[in-house]
Amino acid sequence: MNLLVPVILSGGAGSRLWPVSREGHPKPFMKLADGQTLLEKTYRRAANLPDVLSENGKSKILTVTNRNYYFMSRDELAKASAEGAFLLEPFGRNTAPAIALAAHRLLKKYGDDVIMLVLPSDHLIGDEAAFSVCVKKACHLAKDGYLVTFGITPTAPEIGFGYIEQGQAITDGFLVKRFVEKPDAQTAQQYLDAGDYLWNSGMFCFKAKTFLEELRAHSPKIADHAAQCWDAVPDNGNDSTYLEIPEAVFDSAPNDSIDYALMEKSNKVAVVPGSFGWNDIGSWNAVRDLAIPDAANNRAIGEAIFINSSNTFIQSEDRLVAAVGLNNLMIIDTPDALLVANPDYAQDVKAVVSKLKELGHDAAKLHKTVARPWGTYTVLEDHPGFKIKRIEVKPGGKLSLQMHHHRSEHWIVVKGQAQVVNGDESITLLPNQSTYIPAGHKHRLSNPIQEDLVMIEVQCGGYLGEDDIVRFEDNYGRA
Structure with missing residues (x-):
């Protein structure tokens, strides 16, 4: 049985990709032009690797994510025809604690020989066959006791990435001479000209046992805290599909990346170079480059018209956007927020999110359409004294049995069938039927059939x- 298990790290607000990426619906759940999210693509890519551990014909994947994203992540995993377990953090503490907890989980379940392939959830890879070859090389090195990172052969003097300097050649890769921070333009050109520098991809491969041993040697505080957190996880030895990390213990976890905590300190670090169409989707410029340009270098995702315009990118979710006489702009249109920006300032979009949080504005956190475990709701109108929502409940979905102190509700079915608890009554509603729920009444909504309820x-x-x-x-x- 193969013992390679992908570990997907799914977190981060992706504030540079506002207004599509928000705190309640972050970057991994962004849909691209083909309708797949970045997370679904990551799951599919991981599941399709030939050496990944599988049971009953389905690849086994471990996801580390925030507990608020569990249900959305589970849905994306199902779309990829894979299965696996989830480690749920109460809040983010960077990559080193997350990977350490994943290592404890895999070591407990699969033993000393298990190899973990650590993948961020928001990367794109164009050539999956070439990536698979690199993973195989990384696994060989991991079996020999190396901590392996993947380096991307640079194609330009990029200042937005960290770099890895290659050292001595070894079988299947190179020893790492050093990691370097994001450079200025002149230094990036020097790295490109030298030919022995690679972009740091943020993907890793190593034995879980080796990782924990090296972490204890070089960052004992993180190693000790991860062990304490793991010991505090309820039923951490069982086969539960999700395990929650207790907030009280996790709260004191050091906020450190794997690069700083371990990879820059260990003498067992190797790198596998690769050219497989890697893109970390770090800004709107990266999203723009996925679209096919017209003769004037205009690009669009969604419905757009360009008149006397050039070098302009438009992404629109559900309405036509027309650009007339524009040059070198980005227009990102969502139902409740519009971003207009100069591409040269794409990294500064995160400042918008900071400002919105300072103002206490909901647009920093939520879209008008909000995902819930049972489906979604969309705010159609929101005014003092009344609010109108469109509610969609998945087949078999069931809202909580609940009550409101300050509001009454009218429910009108437009599609499907609703099973409603309203006070002491239990009723079935069909299209064009409705019910009224006074404030203070216990009520519940569920969808009993295999068709969406709207x-x-x-x-x-x-x-x-x-x-x-x-x-x-x-x-x-949630009760």
Whole structure:
């Protein structure tokens, strides 16, 4: 049985990709032009590697993510026809603690020989066959006790990436001479001309046992804390599909990356160079470059028209955007927020998010359409005294048994079939049927059939915040 297990790190707000990426719906869940999210693509790529551990014909994948993203991540994993387990963090503490906890999980489940392939959830790889070859080389090195990173052969003097300087050649790769920070333009050109520098991809491969031994040797504080967190995880020896890391213990975890905590310190680090169409989707410029340009170098994702315009990128989710007489602009249109930016300042989009948080604006956190374990809701109208939502419940989905102190609700079914608990009543609603739920009434909505349920909810009251929910029962652990 093969003992290579992909470990997917899925976190980070992706603030440079606002307004599509937000705190409640971050970059890994962004859909690209083909309809797949970055996370789904990562799962598919990992599952299709030939040497990955599989059971019952499905690849086994371990995901480390925030507990708030569990249900969305689980749905993306299912789309990729893979399966696996989840380690759920209460909040982010960078990559070193996350990888250490994953190593404990895999070591406990599979033993000393298990190899972990650590992949961020927001990268694209164009040539998966070439990537597979590099993974095979990395596995050979990992079996020999190396901590392996993947270096990308540079094609330009890029200042947005860190670099790896190659050292002595070894079988299947090179020893790492040093890691270097993001350079200025002149230094980046020198690295490109030298020919022995690689972009640091942020992907890794090593035995779980080797990683933990080296971490203890070079960053004992992180190693000790990871061990304490693992010991505190309820039922950490069982086969549960998700394990939650207790907040009280995790709170004191050092906030450190794997590069700083270990890779820059260990003398067992090797690099496998590769040219496989790697893209880390770090800004809107990276997204723009995925689209095919026209003769004037305009690009679009979604419906757009260009008149007397050049070097302009438009992404629009659900309406036509027309550009007239524009040059060197980016226009990112979503239902509740519009970004217009100079591509030369793409890295500064994160400042918009900082400003929104300072103002307490919801657009930093949520879209008008919000994912929930049971489906989605979309805010259609939001005014003092009333709010109108479109609610979509997946087949078999069930909202919590709940009550509101400050608002009443009207539910109108427009598609599918709703099973409704309203006070002491349990009723079935078909299209064009409705019910009224007074404030203070316990109620519950579920979809009992294998067809999406779509309904309109009208809320009325003095306070309409999402925190006016008292949950009594919940299928998703939120009560």
